[in-house]
Amino acid sequence: MEIYKTQSQIAAKQNWLLSLVVLILITFGVLALTQGIAIAIIPLLFDIPYEEILPLFSGDITHPNGRMAMMFLQGLGGGLAFLLAGWLFSHLVEKASLGWKQQLARVQFTSILITIPLLLGFVMFDTLIIEWNANIQFPEALRTFEEMVKSMEESAMKLTIYLTDFQSFGEFIAGLLVIGVFAGIGEEYFFRGVMQPKMRAYTGSHHAGIWITAFIFSAIHFQFYGFVPRMLLGALFGYLYWFSGSLVYPMLAHILNNSLTVLMVYLNKLGLVEFDIESPDQVNWLVVATGSLLFIICLRLFIQHNQKQQTHGQVAESI
Template sequence: MIIIPYKWLTNNDNELYPAAQFLIFILVFLIMLFIGNVIGIGIVTAVYGLKTLMAISTLSVTAPHFAPALWILQITGTTIPIFAAPVVFAWLLTNQPRYYIKTDFSFPWALMVIIFALMFLSNPLIELLSNINQKMVLPPWLKWMRESEDSAQKVMEAILKMNNIWDVIVNVLMVGLLTAIAEEFMFRGVIQTIFVRWTRNTHAAVWITAILFSAFHMEFFGFLPRLLLGVFFGYFVAWSGSIWTGVWAHFINNGTIVIVTYLFQKKIINGDPNDQHLFNNLWYAISFVIVIALLFIYRKIAAAKDQIPVY
């Protein structure tokens, strides 16, 4: 267990209590989210007109200009605010931006190879959690969560509708890379650091952040697999001391989904990327053992190179 040095707030400290930091960060994020959505709505209305904006609100995917307008709203109203909030918070509201975002590249590059292997070899385990999640029954008063998830699925299908290699490249960069950078800066950067200070325990911070990360996506039936991914990302960053290990893992996950979706759309492969019944119990057990082993190796390499983070 990693016990983290912690500074209580004194009259000589410039740092706020972690609880206050968390509330301030949420406020900063909400402000960024509001500004971004206002800008996005303004751009879509000015370029494509009010009808296109209404088509997006009703998810009329066949409406003219639906896809480019959706991209504008996605980038200005979601991706940029998620990226801007931690940057603004770290640079303007704390005196230790590198401590919160952890943009240092000085970590063993063997860790990136381990991450690459782990992200693919954990697929059976991810599938198992997804199948468990799908069997959960929501009470009637939470029916709106299923409807919200169905709407999110329609949006994602519209975004990932790809006709050529250029569309694939754009989606890999936008959905894969930019989303990974933005979300990792926010969750494994600022939020996880705040909870490390708050709980004084890396493990607690990683799991709390992973729970918030999964809940943030508002997809109940994908909560457990996304929770596990969040745990992976959290430990990658905590043990390496660099946000880029989490970004790399996040990018592999998102980028693979984009590429597999394209291959399926073009009938190059037969496996539906949404199919959650590709593996059996033996594969689940093997995947679990391999994941634990790779995490142990990752931790050992990071510690041997003195890359254990000081936060």
């Protein structure tokens, strides 16, 4: 069960629209502010002229410090921005408590160990959904929309390739921190910690709260051809929180998922494994079947190990 305790009037169910509007405004404001700060500091930290900063966003920069500068921009204006936006909204607007003492008390070493193969099994199964989503064909009537989303996808992939084309071990570590740790903590705090319990309270259903939040989580990445697998991943994070009552588990799973991709890209760069982030391998049905079985078994074990914690705490308390 989620923990989100508040008695603020704006958090009341009848004020759901106002609450969401305020949350959106704060989030976009924080994202703009943190990215602005990052852009202002980049020339000082990385010796990059202001006129060369704009190409950072498209991955066209050739400056030797460009990748580290973009990592800095992504870290401050991405994961950490979501963390700050969620904190400002929950603490200053709704005066809510996520009950961290209670959440940390619910963490069990056994469940942490189960989370690792659980996430791995999901990733193996998700290769099937990734291939299906990547090969969706639109009817002729939606050709304009298809061209638009493909253009967005190509731009996002170009930036991803630029960010993960690590030229040193230091850049690899920076990638793990920014793409793995900062994004995992910040996005989970915002989406699962703040938004999910609010969606549950508004809809009266924890399933609806989890899936609506997962939909929004995937949508903000603006990548249609990865939308469904990312939504499923978001739903997994949501259920990990619901079953355990601790944000530690979805944060850990998110960090593991992102860090695994970063690690595979780096190992491919070193020639130790074959991994193409642009063109995933064709679906291996043995991998999908094994991953599905591993995921189901581990999810069942995870739920069983956390059932005794379910009676502790309150779920999304509000007036």
